[in-house]
Amino acid sequence: MFKSTLNALGSLMLTLPAMGVLVLAVLVSYNEPDAHIAWLVVPLTLLAFNLLAAILANPRFRRQGGLLVFHLGLLLVIVLVALGRLTFLEGRFEIAEDQSFDPDLVEVERRGPWHPWTLDEISFVQAEIEVDYAPGLRRGHTRSTVRIVTAAGMPERSTVGDDSPLIAGSYRFYTTSNKGFAVVLTWLGGDGTSRTGAIHLPSYPLLDWKQVNTWISPEGQEIEVDMILPDARPEHSTWTLNSAEIENVALAVRFDNQSTVLSTGERVSVSGGRLRFDDVRMWMGYRITYDPTLPWLFAAALVAVLGLGWHFWGNLWSRPLPVEYGGIENVARGDVEASSIARG
Amino acid sequence: MLAVESVWLWAGLTGYAASAAVAWHSMWSRHQRDGLILILLLTGVALLAVAITERWLRVGYGPFLTMFEILLSNLFSLGFILGLVFWRVPLARPALLVSLLVLLILGAWILFVPSGPSYLPATYENNWLWVHVAMGKVFLGTCLVAVGLAGVLLLRRFDAFSVLLSGLPDTPILDAVAWRFVAVAFVFESLMVIAGAVWAQDAWGRYWDWDPLETWSFVTWLMLGLSLHLRVTYTLPLWSGWLMILCVFSLAFLTFFGVPFISASPHKGAV
Numbered sequence: 001m002f003k004s005t006l007n008a009l010g011s012l013m014l015t016l017p018a019m020g021v022l023v024l025a026v027l028v029s030y031n032e033p034d035a036h037i038a039w040l041v042v043p044l045t046l047l048a049f050n051l052l053a054a055i056l057a058n059p060r061f062r063r064q065g066g067l068l069v070f071h072l073g074l075l076l077v078i079v080l081v082a083l084g085r086l087t088f089l090e091g092r093f094e095i096a097e098d099q100s101f102d103p104d105l106v107e108v109e110r111r112g113p114w115h116p117w118t119l120d121e122i123s124f125v126q127a128e129i130e131v132d133y134a135p136g137l138r139r140g141h142t143r144s145t146v147r148i149v150t151a152a153g154m155p156e157r158s159t160v161g162d163d164s165p166l167i168a169g170s171y172r173f174y175t176t177s178n179k180g181f182a183v184v185l186t187w188l189g190g191d192g193t194s195r196t197g198a199i200h201l202p203s204y205p206l207l208d209w210k211q212v213n214t215w216i217s218p219e220g221q222e223i224e225v226d227m228i229l230p231d232a233r234p235e236h237s238t239w240t241l242n243s244a245e246i247e248n249v250a251l252a253v254r255f256d257n258q259s260t261v262l263s264t265g266e267r268v269s270v271s272g273g274r275l276r277f278d279d280v281r282m283w284m285g286y287r288i289t290y291d292p293t294l295p296w297l298f299a300a301a302l303v304a305v306l307g308l309g310w311h312f313w314g315n316l317w318s319r320p321l322p323v324e325y326g327g328i329e330n331v332a333r334g335d336v337e338a339s340s341i342a343r344g
Numbered sequence: 345m346l347a348v349e350s351v352w353l354w355a356g357l358t359g360y361a362a363s364a365a366v367a368w369h370s371m372w373s374r375h376q377r378d379g380l381i382l383i384l385l386l387t388g389v390a391l392l393a394v395a396i397t398e399r400w401l402r403v404g405y406g407p408f409l410t411m412f413e414i415l416l417s418n419l420f421s422l423g424f425i426l427g428l429v430f431w432r433v434p435l436a437r438p439a440l441l442v443s444l445l446v447l448l449i450l451g452a453w454i455l456f457v458p459s460g461p462s463y464l465p466a467t468y469e470n471n472w473l474w475v476h477v478a479m480g481k482v483f484l485g486t487c488l489v490a491v492g493l494a495g496v497l498l499l500r501r502f503d504a505f506s507v508l509l510s511g512l513p514d515t516p517i518l519d520a521v522a523w524r525f526v527a528v529a530f531v532f533e534s535l536m537v538i539a540g541a542v543w544a545q546d547a548w549g550r551y552w553d554w555d556p557l558e559t560w561s562f563v564t565w566l567m568l569g570l571s572l573h574l575r576v577t578y579t580l581p582l583w584s585g586w587l588m589i590l591c592v593f594s595l596a597f598l599t600f601f602g603v604p605f606i607s608a609s610p611h612k613g614a615v
Contacts, residue, residue, distance in 0.1 A: 012577040019570045023563060030559045090550075134463060141466045163467050163546040174549045287549045294551070298542065305534045312527040 003057070010053030018046045048078055066311025073304025080293040080300055086112040089171075089290035095126045096182040096198045097243065097281040106288060115290065122168045124148045127157065129282040131179065131241040137205060137233075142175040144284050160286075170292035178285030180204035181211065181246055183225050187218060189273040199225055200283045205233050205241070219272035226252040227280065228261070246280045253277070348402065350459065352395035353416065357451040359388025360423060364444035371441065371508060378430075378437065385427045385440075392420040405464035408477065413462075414601065415454040417477075418484065422447055425485025426492075435521045438512045439492025442499070446488060450601075467547035476543050479536035484596055487529040491593040493522035494586035501583060519582050523575060526589060530568045533596075537561055560599040567592050 008014070022043035029039040051071050054061050062068060089112070093105040103119035125147040132140035144160045148168075158166055165172040182198040189195075195218070201211045211227040228250040233239070251262045253275065260268045262277040269275075363384035370377040396407055396416060407413035426443055429436050497518055499505040512518065540561070541551040552558060571588040574580065 012573060016570065016573055016577060019566060019573065023566045023570070026559060026563055026566070030554065030556075132466075136463075138463045139466070141469075161466070163470050165546075165549070172549065289549050294545065297551070298538070301534075301538045301541075305531060305538065308534065309531050312524075312531060316524050316527050 006053050006057040010050060010055070010057040012054075014050050015047070015054075018043055018050055022047065044078055048075055051075055064311060064315070066307045066309070066314055069307025070304050070311060071307075073300050073307055076300040077297060077304065080297045084112075084291045084293040084297065086114040087116070087290070087292060088112045089115045089288070091288045092176070092178075092285060093288065094178070094200055094283050094285045096184075096200065096283040097126050097129060099198065100125050118169055119171065122171060124158075124166070124168075126284065129179065129242060129284050133205075133239050133241060135236050135238060137235055139177055142179075142284075144175045169290075170294075171288060171290045174287045174289070176285045176287050177206075178203050179241075180207075180283060181227060182281050182283040183213075183227060183251060183277070184279040184281060185215070185225070186276040186278055187273060188267070188276060189218060196278065198281065198283070201225075201227055203285075208233060217270060217272065217275070219270075221255055221271045223270060223275065224254040226254065228252060241282075243280075243282055246282075249280050251277045251280075349395040349398040349416075352391050352398060353454065356388045356391035356395060356419070356423075357448070359384050359391055360419075360444060360447050360451060363388060363440075364448060367440050367444065371511070374511060381440065382427060382430055385423060385430065385444075389420060389423040389427055392416065392423065396420055403461035405468075408468055408473070409462040409464065410458070410460070411601070412454060412457045412459045414604070415450055415457060418481065418600070419447060419450055419454065421481035422450075422485050422488055425482065426489065429486075429489050429525075433521070435513060435517060436489055436493065436525065438496045438509075438518060439489045439522075441492065441509075442495030443488045443492030446491070470543055470546055472539055472543035472546060476536060476539035479532050479539055480600070483529050483532035483536050484600060486525045486532060487589075487593050487596055490522045490525035490529060490589050493518050493525070494589040497522070498583065498586050498590075515582065519585065522589060523572075523585070526568065526572065526592070529592075530565075530572060533561070533565050533568060537565060556603045557599065560595070560603050564592065564595040564599055567595055 022040070025039040025043050032039070052075070055068065055071070061071075088110070089108060090110045091106045091108040093107060095101060095105065101122060101124050103122070106119060127145040127147050128143075129145070130143045132142075134140055142161045146158050146160060146166055148156050148158055148166075150156050160166045160173060160175055162175050162177075165174045167173075180203045181201045183201065184196065184198050186194055186196040199213050199215050201213050204211065208229070211229065212224060214222055214224045216222055227246075229246070230248050230250075233241075233245075249264075253260050253262055253268050255270055262268060264277055264279060267274045267276045363381050366377050366384060367381050370381070399413070399416070400406055407417035422443075426440060426447070430440055496509060496512065497515060500509045500512070500515070540558070544553070544558075545551040567588075571585070571592055574588065575585055
């Protein structure tokens, strides 16, 4: 009974409809992006059980080493993808130059139910940011330098880009097109307290015409800061966006229908204290992902394909064509004369 | 004004057209001219290589982005693979009769496509892109050989071609050779998908996101696997297998030349 069930479950006759259903599921989920997991899990699970049963029930399958490796590799890929989905995290955050990474900054977009939150163990300080632009404001390479401390306790600098992440644990930090300027202000309260912070202005140069943001002071007063850039960015030449872009910048500070223009180091009196314009820096928007299965997934997929190649080579290419096919010894060493395009 | 590479492109396409003409003529006249067919084909490949180099030097990046560039690079790589197979796997030579016609369709298409340059996003300057593209080209090339053989076999079923193509190796031999190339195509498509996933992880921070190109390449991979399983499991009429090969190639063709240019997926270079 058990053996017949196993045979039925492991039959190739089941593989084919399951693969057909998977094709349909992919096509359906293509039009329903939010339903991917639900649509794919059923045929993938069915295929996984079909494969397991085939391996257990079919000795011929087990004897074909390459085929077995390929299918076990596929099975492992499915398991690892599932594990990755259970533990993954996707998020984003912004950080200004000279600011330390704070896990509280991370806005989590999606995470798996088994994600182990270990961002608290990661520390780095954002250093210089540079972004290359080609004529026509086309963004090129991003070089975002971060200062880290290695496991051996040595300080080190690392350059992060759109396609060269900072890898810490199983977290990967990628730069994004979202970046801009941050105005550093110090609040000098009437009671003697002071507090320094950065206000991130909208993404630059995408929103260069709107470098404005608002801030609520400790006294509850809404203060608008508007950065006035001295020069227009060059649109028709190659240039690099960095902190040097923002020398000699002025800051318009508006509140209660008043407007004051400040240079760096200048102050303005506001309700309950004064506001000092300290500096302008750059901020970078990072994308953060977590998936500990990545190296294993890559290895499993590669082993699977190697198994497939082994199987096809051993069972297809290196075997002679059957005698009833004309007795040709071997495709790769075929008789040139007999297989010419024009065999007259 | 024509770009410099256009001259080389025209010359290369002429080489392909001449190779196809000689192949069909030798079929019709029953005179073996395999050497000439190969020389004309490889001349076309060499001329297209010059066209790609000219353009590469002019625009400063490889043929990865625009439809013109994708068609140009595939005209080169598919011709190169056809030439290599023609030389090294004599039993697959009849594939050229149909495969070259497919190349000429691509050749006619490229003449109507704008040839202006684009801009290479930073995410394309990644070594995995090279691996991804190379594996993809071998996949499509071996698939084209299989489709050439399947096409010849299907043509031979029609009275109009049965006599003309009767000098070719027997149907079971060509059928077996075609499926061997399908198997090779499956290996290289798998490698293409893996390399693409590694590149996507580096470029966009995720290895798979069901963007249109990823979805359709996966569907093509599944259909290839399904075809191979069908071939092993059932004793289907041979012609149905040839139709499956054509179907898989059509999917691959759409994935390569259609999907990237009708979607706004990251593969198109959006950053």
